[in-house]
Amino acid sequence: MKVEKSVMRHQPDDWHRNNSSLRQASEDTCTTSHNLRHQSHHLRDQMRNKTWWDQDDNTTRLQDRIYELQRVTNDLQRSLEQVSEEIRKLEVAKETTEAETEARIAPLNTAMECLTLRERRREADLVHDQPEIELHQEVKVLERSRAQLEKVLLEAVSHLRVLHDAKQRLQDDLKDKRAALEVDKRQEALTEHSSQISFKPDPLRVPQGTILPADWLDHSLKNMAATEAAICDSQMLRDKMCITIQTAGREDEAQQTATDYALRRRLHQETRARDELQWQKERLLEEIRAHEKEISDLEEQLRASSLPLKVAQTRLEGRTERVRHDLVRDAPQDGLTAQVQHLTRTRTFLRQTLAKALDALHALQRHLRTVDVDLGRKNLSVSLEKKVQDSREALKTHSPPETLTHANLTLTGSLRVHPTQIL
Numbered sequence: 001m002k003v004e005k006s007v008m009r010h011q012p013d014d015w016h017r018n019n020s021s022l023r024q025a026s027e028d029t030c031t032t033s034h035n036l037r038h039q040s041h042h043l044r045d046q047m048r049n050k051t052w053w054d055q056d057d058n059t060t061r062l063q064d065r066i067y068e069l070q071r072v073t074n075d076l077q078r079s080l081e082q083v084s085e086e087i088r089k090l091e092v093a094k095e096t097t098e099a100e101t102e103a104r105i106a107p108l109n110t111a112m113e114c115l116t117l118r119e120r121r122r123e124a125d126l127v128h129d130q131p132e133i134e135l136h137q138e139v140k141v142l143e144r145s146r147a148q149l150e151k152v153l154l155e156a157v158s159h160l161r162v163l164h165d166a167k168q169r170l171q172d173d174l175k176d177k178r179a180a181l182e183v184d185k186r187q188e189a190l191t192e193h194s195s196q197i198s199f200k201p202d203p204l205r206v207p208q209g210t211i212l213p214a215d216w217l218d219h220s221l222k223n224m225a226a227t228e229a230a231i232c233d234s235q236m237l238r239d240k241m242c243i244t245i246q247t248a249g250r251e252d253e254a255q256q257t258a259t260d261y262a263l264r265r266r267l268h269q270e271t272r273a274r275d276e277l278q279w280q281k282e283r284l285l286e287e288i289r290a291h292e293k294e295i296s297d298l299e300e301q302l303r304a305s306s307l308p309l310k311v312a313q314t315r316l317e318g319r320t321e322r323v324r325h326d327l328v329r330d331a332p333q334d335g336l337t338a339q340v341q342h343l344t345r346t347r348t349f350l351r352q353t354l355a356k357a358l359d360a361l362h363a364l365q366r367h368l369r370t371v372d373v374d375l376g377r378k379n380l381s382v383s384l385e386k387k388v389q390d391s392r393e394a395l396k397t398h399s400p401p402e403t404l405t406h407a408n409l410t411l412t413g414s415l416r417v418h419p420t421q422i423l
Contacts, residue, residue, distance in 0.1 A: 062188040069181045072220050076174045079224045083167045086231045087160065093238045094156040100245050101149040107252065107395055108142045111135050111259075114388045124374070125381045131266045131388075134259040141255045145248035152241045159230070159237055166227040173223050256395060263392070267385040274378035277371060284368045291361045298354045302347060309343040312336050 010018075115135050119126075190197060316336045322328075 059188060062184055066181060066184050066188060069177055069184060072217070073174065073177045073181060075224060076170055076177060076220060079227045080167065080170045080174060082231060083163055083170065083227050086234050087163050087167065090156060090160055090163065090234050090238060093241050094153060094160070097149055097153050097156065097241050097245060100248070101146055101153065104142050104146050104149075104248075104252070107256070108139065108146070110391055110395060111138045111142065113391055114263075115139070117384050117388050117391070120384055121381050122377050125270075125377045129262075129266055131259065131262040134255070134262040138255045138259045141251050145252055148244050148248060152237070152244050155237055156241065159234055162230050163234060166223070166230045169223050170227060173220055177220070260392065263385065263388055267382065267389065270378060270381050270385055274375065274382050277375045277378055281368065281371045281375060284364055284371060288361065288364050288368065291357060291364060295354065295357045295361060298350055298357060302350045302354065305343055305347050305350065309340065309347065312339040312343060316340060 115132070118132060118135075121127075316333070319333060319336070320327075
């Protein structure tokens, strides 16, 4: 009876060969697996190290970028504060210049009013004198001062626009820098455990408008350089405004002093002329009164001489009644004839003297009327000059600044205001 299976039988060599083959296959598989594990471990270590260092480097780069952004932001903020302060100083200087320009309106109107008042002088007193020359010169100086101040005002307004444009560019750049700083700070704070991380559809895309770091820095540097140049120009303009105000003030004051002196001198001359004319009038009145008395005496004397003449003529006429040899040309006849001739000559001379006295009286009266008319002109001129003096008194009521140095420091913005004065 057979107990063997009805299958193919192998030889021992086949069995050993099969075991050897399996053993070799196991060794090869294990070796391949070991190598793969080793390579995988190396790859994992390399990837982990590379990832850690890349992430650390990028974090460091972000920190460096944040530091650079912060530094540029601080520089922009400093420039913004400087330009804001310069705008404030220039606006103060502009307001001061505007006040100085407006302050010339009253003196200019006063000078024009003085010229108008002096035009009311009449006839011989309406002269082209030194006060009129000085008043016209004062009008020219004031108009020139206003023109110069208005010119620097226009420059200040134009430069304020430049400063505001520079300030706006800084504000825009500063806004962008702060936004970028916030973005980079958020990215720098991200970690593997952050909840905001996720896969993105196209993270390697380059946004449109991306520029190089050099161009980025150059943009901010140009803005700050333009702002610095505008600030320097503004400081020079404020110095120019200060010099213009001081120069105009000195010229106006010098011309006003010259005009006041000429007006005082002219008032003194006209007052003396009026007083002298008043004295002449009083002398004329005295002379007229004396002349009228003399004329009255002459008329009285002429009337008084008529009676003796009548007596003498009557006597002569009566003695003609003598007859024949008694009609003698005796001493009484000669005496009466001499008396009549003398009285006739005297009366003729008195009449001539009276006529001359009347002519002289009329001349005195005519000259008195002339003096009265001229005295009226002189009184009007003196009154007008006094009105001119009174109208110019208002120019002396303006209080000057404390000192010239204080005015310069205030105008140029170099004077620091005490904290208690700001409240």
